[in-house]
Amino acid sequence: MFDDDVARQARAHALDVWPQEACGVVSGGRYIRVPNIAEDPENAFEMPADAWLNYTPQAVIHSHNAKIHPHWPSKGDMETQIATGLPFGIISCDGEVTTPVLWWGDHCLDTPLLGRSFVPGVFDCYGLVRSWYWQERGVRLPDFARSKNWWEEGDHLLTDHFEEAGFTAIDANEARPGDVFFMQLVSKVPCHSGILLDDSLCLHHLDGRLSRREPVGPWLKRITHWVRYDA
Structure with missing residues (x-):
């Protein structure tokens, strides 16, 4: 830089x-x-x-x-x-x-989507969603300050802010490429997000793993919300 x-x-x-x-x-x-x-x-x-x-x-x-x-x-x-x-x-x-x-900072939005190492608040699941929308749709989603384990500290980062970021809740059977999902992973509230790429693939970034594309099927039972950008 x-x-x-x-x-x-x-x-x-x-x-x-x-x-x-x-x-x-x-x-x-x-x-x-x-x-x-x-x-x-x-x-x-x-x-x-x-x-x-x-x-x-x-x-x-x-x-x-x-x-x-x-x-x-x-x-x-x-x-x-x-x-x-x-x-x-x-x-x-x-x-x-x-x-x-x-x-x-927002210059990180241009980082390649695949193969990122996980860094809380920088290269995490929401950071990947922001980058995908910037690179694929030209949309700069707002960022939200967060701690590493915000879901354990009473925050509801995903469910409290998706409307502010320009998203609307949809039914699971309406999901189409570009829609975002929230997951609950050994947590009391949804703590993970990703993007549906097509009928079978998603893009997401888990702690301890590189960002990747993979089949969405094994994750469906953990998905609690689907949202669509419509701002």
Whole structure:
């Protein structure tokens, strides 16, 4: 997305301030360090308001303490990214080494649909639905901030937001290619989504598996809802 120097500078920043979270912006193609003014900088980041005014950011990068937080965006990280509309990056750091930058944002909609590795909040089941609608229909569905196991935390991400995203509920016997299904997988609420490709194939992305096409038949008994985009 940016040249290698941006990643090198951001990773050096993460090491310098560990165990606190580093934060910075990419502006003019350069990484610029920004103070983290969060009340608890080891568990969160907050940039001064003037950083947004002074630098006209092209992207935001922050780090996670790898001994505390996983290498994917938190729900709060997603809320900030969605609000700004900018690409965001995460670096995980344990005080000795850092990971490469994990980028996320709407530019990820162009990632090939098949063979994705699962990354919560970035390359997950809803991320795949969004990408399919963008690549196949030219429709940019809204994103929704979520934690890794949102269905265990009282959230109803799929059933609460499908109308907001432009979908209408349909009967199972009306399903046709391009319709979306919700599944219940060892959970109290529907926690997984995918797309019907034709009468026998679906496209979906499960945790621990690469995104793939496969027969929809074995999954039918787990499907609780069908919805159709009609916005």
